[in-house]
Each structure stands twice: as structure tokens, then as C-alpha cells.
Amino acid sequence: MSSNLNTVLATPFGDDSDPRGFWLLLLEHVEHLQVRNFAADTIRIRANYVRAFALWCLERDLTQPANVTKPILESYQRYLYRYRKENDQPLSWRSQNLHLAQVNQFFRYLVKYNHLPFNPASELELPKQPKSLPKAILSPDEVERILAEPDATTTLGLRDRAILEVFYSSGIRRAELCRLRLEHIDVDRQTIFIKDGKGQKDRYVPVGLRALLWIARYVENARDKLLLDQKEPTLFLTRDGKPLNPDSLTEYARKYIQSSGIEKSGACHIFRHTMATLMHENGADIRYIQAILGHERLETTQIYTRTSLRKLLEVHGQTHPAERPDDDSAPETESNQ
Structure with missing residues (x-):
């Protein structure tokens, strides 16, 4: 494990002896990703977001992924929407989407390897990400x-x-x-x-x-x-x-x-x-x-x-009627007066 991943998984949560609990299933999932040569950053991000979701579940006495239903995931989605960071700013749409997408991937793994009969997140509608432009470009x-x-x-x-x-x-x-x-x-x-x-x-x-x-x-x-x-x-x-x-x-x-x-x-x-x-x-x-x-x-x-x-x-200046040199509506300059 990378040092960053070690930090994410430094402290067990929930019942760390329960083979169907969040902690051991997350460790198994992380090992699965490592064996298949997933990028270290991908594994760290997945573990971090699944851990955050697991802690949210444990606060509500949901101790196993098997306890999670689609309505519970929708409640978690509303929680992410209302969440405010230390600077009182909300999570970005991209961040909300990433939280839910990584949880969905975790549940897909659990279904694929027979830990769950179905994926409760399979029909969860993720927030649309705005197609925003880079905030700043230098000259x-x-x-x-x-x-x-x-x-x-x-x-x-x-x-x-x-x-x-x-x-x-x-x-x-x-x-x-x-x-x-x-x-x-x-x-x-x-x-x-x-x-x-x-x-x-x-x-x-x-x-x-x-x-x-x-x-x-x-x-x-x-x-x-x-x-x-x-x-x-x-x-x-x-x-x-x-x-x-x-x-x-x-x-x-x-x-x-x-x-x-x-x-x-x-x-x-x-x-x-x-x-x-x-x-x-x-x-x-x-x-x-x-x-x-x-x-x-x-x-x-x-x-x-x-x-x-x-x-x-350039195209605007060359083709827009108001930008043509012979435009009579242009304001007069001192040299034209």
C-alpha cells in the first residue's frame, strides 16, 4: 500500500471482525484492486470515498453493506448535497458525483464476488457535472x-x-x-x-x-x-x-x-x-x-x-456589421470632430 492509502485505512471502523462488515469488505476490495494493478491514486480515492460512506452508515446503525438500500443511498446523496465544508461552501457537483460513483463501484464489486445479491446503487441517478471552463488562462x-x-x-x-x-x-x-x-x-x-x-x-x-x-x-x-x-x-x-x-x-x-x-x-x-x-x-x-x-x-x-x-x-471583428470601418453609428473621436 502507498503511504496515502495507509493513512486512509489507518484506523479500523465498525466491527473489524465481521466478515460481512464494511471494514473487512473494504480491505478485500482494496486488495482486489491492487492485485489487478489499478493505479495507486485510484485505489486511494476509492478507499477514501467508501470509508466516508461507511462512517455515515455506521452513524445510522447500518453496520453492513447488506443493510444498504436504494432509499438509503438517496438519503446519502441528499446529505452530500447539503453538506458544507469548513469554509461554508458546498461540495462541488463533481465531488458529489465522485462520492457516489466510487460507492457504486464498491457495490458492483460486492455483487460480482457474491457478497451481495444485487447492487442497490445500480439505478441511482448521479448529479450531472457542469461543463465548466478553466477558471483562468494566462496571457x-x-x-x-x-x-x-x-x-x-x-x-x-x-x-x-x-x-x-x-x-x-x-x-x-x-x-x-x-x-x-x-x-x-x-x-x-x-x-x-x-x-x-x-x-x-x-x-x-x-x-x-x-x-x-x-x-x-x-x-x-x-x-x-x-x-x-x-x-x-x-x-x-x-x-x-x-x-x-x-x-x-x-x-x-x-x-x-x-x-x-x-x-x-x-x-x-x-x-x-x-x-x-x-x-x-x-x-x-x-x-x-x-x-x-x-x-x-x-x-x-x-x-x-x-x-x-x-x-x-477575429471573425467577430471582420464580419459583425457594427465592427465595420464605415459604420456611421460608431462614436466620434476627437480627431473626427
């Missing part, structure tokens, strides 16, 4: 301002500049960047090898010469100062010589965005959104962007066709 000038924030004369500043350059050039996810190794960088082919990306899928991602130069500067001038174990293969290291974790990357990226004075929310993922949007605006085929980002479905990538405004503005 090229804004990106350059952020990239200039790390102090590249220091060891950690040079590391952080290289990290931001990689994010912007390749659009990789933060977890993928944390797992990068030295041998994953192919300078001759100008590619980065992504090992076990989302869905445990490998892929090659193009990376620009500028990002490669910053990686080279980091490796030559900073990485050895952070390295404690000569056998450590990870590319980007903490001040303690260990691989970075995704949450730390989020803190670094958000810090540099804020210090640049750019009032847009976001962290690591904003570079991914920005790269895809700007590439599409500059003529990149959406199918190539899909391959770079590692999206399984094209419809996931097509969100960037809705955020690419430059071409829409």
Missing part, C-alpha cells in the same frame, strides 16, 4: 512575468524556474512532474517520457528547447547541491534530497503567481490550461493537444476550443 506576457519570479541565482530558485518552464512547455500534470527521472528527459528528441501517467498510461510529450536549457542549468548547477543519495534517480528534489510531492508544487506555483502581481487564481494546472489554449489559438489541431495532455477522450480536450477566443474575436 503569454503574464506567463513570462511568473517565470521570471524565481531567483535563478539560488539553488531552489533555479530548480523552481526549471519546474515552471517544464509545466508551461509540456503541460504535464503535477504528479507526472514529481515522478520525472533524469533518464526521462531526451534532449535529442526534445521529449519527456511520462511513466505511469493518469490511468497508468505511458506517453511521450514534446518539450521546448528553452525548457530543456533550464533543465540543463538546474542539473549542472543545482541538483547536486540538493542530492544526498547518489542513487536517487528523481529529477526535481527537495532541499532534503527527496522527490517533491504534488502539494508542495501547488504551493510553489501559487506563490510565484501571487508574487508576480497577477490576480488570477490557480497553481500548477493553470500552466496546463494556458499551454493548451494558446497552442489551439495558434493553430494546433485539437487531436495533437489531446495526445500531449494525455486525455483518453477527445471531448475532454475540446474544452480548449471553447476557451480559445482569439479566432472568435
Whole structure:
């Protein structure tokens, strides 16, 4: 088990000796996923959401999955809808959907392996997820301002500049960047090898010469100062010589965005959104962007066709009657008076 999964399953709940209780059946389900080589993040997420549901059931004296009916699941769905986080904000529709979908997968497993005769969640109607656009997209000038924030004369500043350059050039996810190794960088082919990306899928991602130069500067001038174990293969290291974790990357990226004075929310993922949007605006085929980002479905990538405004503005300016130069209704300027 990964350390994160160990944290989720650190404390037994309910009757931990009941073979039909939530605890032992969840452990069996986790082992089933591990044996079939499911991604560690997938297993952790499944265990976390099933655990949350089990605790909710135990508070209502529902000690076994066999006690759960469709009306009980509908009650849990209403609970998720009304739930408020510490900041008094509700759970997002995506989060509500994910809670229920993972519980449904757990019950499907229980039916498949004869722990239950039927799945009470099979006909549960999940909340529809809104097709929301990325909250913020950076302009090229804004990106350059952020990239200039790390102090590249220091060891950690040079590391952080290289990290931001990689994010912007390749659009990789933060977890993928944390797992990068030295041998994953192919300078001759100008590619980065992504090992076990989302869905445990490998892929090659193009990376620009500028990002490669910053990686080279980091490796030559900073990485050895952070390295404690000569056998450590990870590319980007903490001040303690260990691989970075995704949450730390989020803190670094958000810090540099804020210090640049750019009032847009976001962290690591904003570079991914920005790269895809700007590439599409500059003529990149959406199918190539899909391959770079590692999206399984094209419809996931097509969100960037809705955020690419430059071409829409050009067409609007060229064809809308009110935008034509000979429009008599345009307000007069001082030079026309």
C-alpha cells in the first residue's frame, strides 16, 4: 500500500471482525484492486470515498453493506448535497458525483464476488457535472512575468524556474512532474517520457528547447547541491534530497503567481490550461493537444476550443456589421470632430 492509502485505512471502523462488515469488505476490495494493478491514486480515492460512506452508515446503525438500500443511498446523496465544508461552501457537483460513483463501484464489486445479491446503487441517478471552463488562462506576457519570479541565482530558485518552464512547455500534470527521472528527459528528441501517467498510461510529450536549457542549468548547477543519495534517480528534489510531492508544487506555483502581481487564481494546472489554449489559438489541431495532455477522450480536450477566443474575436471583428470601418453609428473621436 502507498503511504496515502495507509493513512486512509489507518484506523479500523465498525466491527473489524465481521466478515460481512464494511471494514473487512473494504480491505478485500482494496486488495482486489491492487492485485489487478489499478493505479495507486485510484485505489486511494476509492478507499477514501467508501470509508466516508461507511462512517455515515455506521452513524445510522447500518453496520453492513447488506443493510444498504436504494432509499438509503438517496438519503446519502441528499446529505452530500447539503453538506458544507469548513469554509461554508458546498461540495462541488463533481465531488458529489465522485462520492457516489466510487460507492457504486464498491457495490458492483460486492455483487460480482457474491457478497451481495444485487447492487442497490445500480439505478441511482448521479448529479450531472457542469461543463465548466478553466477558471483562468494566462496571457503569454503574464506567463513570462511568473517565470521570471524565481531567483535563478539560488539553488531552489533555479530548480523552481526549471519546474515552471517544464509545466508551461509540456503541460504535464503535477504528479507526472514529481515522478520525472533524469533518464526521462531526451534532449535529442526534445521529449519527456511520462511513466505511469493518469490511468497508468505511458506517453511521450514534446518539450521546448528553452525548457530543456533550464533543465540543463538546474542539473549542472543545482541538483547536486540538493542530492544526498547518489542513487536517487528523481529529477526535481527537495532541499532534503527527496522527490517533491504534488502539494508542495501547488504551493510553489501559487506563490510565484501571487508574487508576480497577477490576480488570477490557480497553481500548477493553470500552466496546463494556458499551454493548451494558446497552442489551439495558434493553430494546433485539437487531436495533437489531446495526445500531449494525455486525455483518453477527445471531448475532454475540446474544452480548449471553447476557451480559445482569439479566432472568435477575429471573425467577430471582420464580419459583425457594427465592427465595420464605415459604420456611421460608431462614436466620434476627437480627431473626427
